[in-house]
Amino acid sequence: MIIRCALILRIAAEDAGLPVRDLVADKRDEPTALARHRAFYLARTLRADLSLPQIGRHMGGRDHTTVLHGVRRIAERVVNDTDGEARRMERLRARLVLAASMDVPTNDLVSALDAAIEAAEFRLAAVREARAKIAEGF
Known part of the structure; x- marks a missing residue:
């Protein structure tokens, strides 16, 4: 399964509440730049x-050094878990994998992915609870 850059841009834009056209435009405001950097990182x-120049071409014709700066910025935020960045990136990754494997219309994508993530988190909680009971010996 190949996750296309167009899908990465769409998921990053939806997460930030922005249109994709803002991420590929020359906008430099903080919310747009951060969403764009998340797309670079993903x-x-x-x-x-894909090389850095290829990623840049797919994402609005950006220079490879711009892509590298964005990747490093998000990597630092993930390592330091700034504003819950590690969790956010895991959620975005999960959305991307699900979206790439599902045939869902674009306008239903976010709600379908949110439902799938919620169901997976519920199942994970049930598995953890069962594991704890087994470890306690019932």
Whole structure:
């Protein structure tokens, strides 16, 4: 399964409440730049087959040094868990994997993915509870 850069841009834009056109435009306001940097980071971590210049071309014709700056910025936020960045990136990754594997119309994508993530988190909680009971010996 290949996660396309267009899907990465769409998921990053939806997460930030922005249109994709803002992420590929020359806008430099903080929310737009942060969403764009998240898209760079996701593309770099999920698409090892793409070079920095290729990612830049897919995401509005950005220079490879701009992509590298964005990747490093988000990597630092993930390591330091600034504003819950590690959890956010895991959620975005999960959304991307689900979206790439599902055939869902664009306008239903966010709600379908949210429902799938919620169901997975519920199942995970049940598994953890069962594991704890087994560890306690019932």
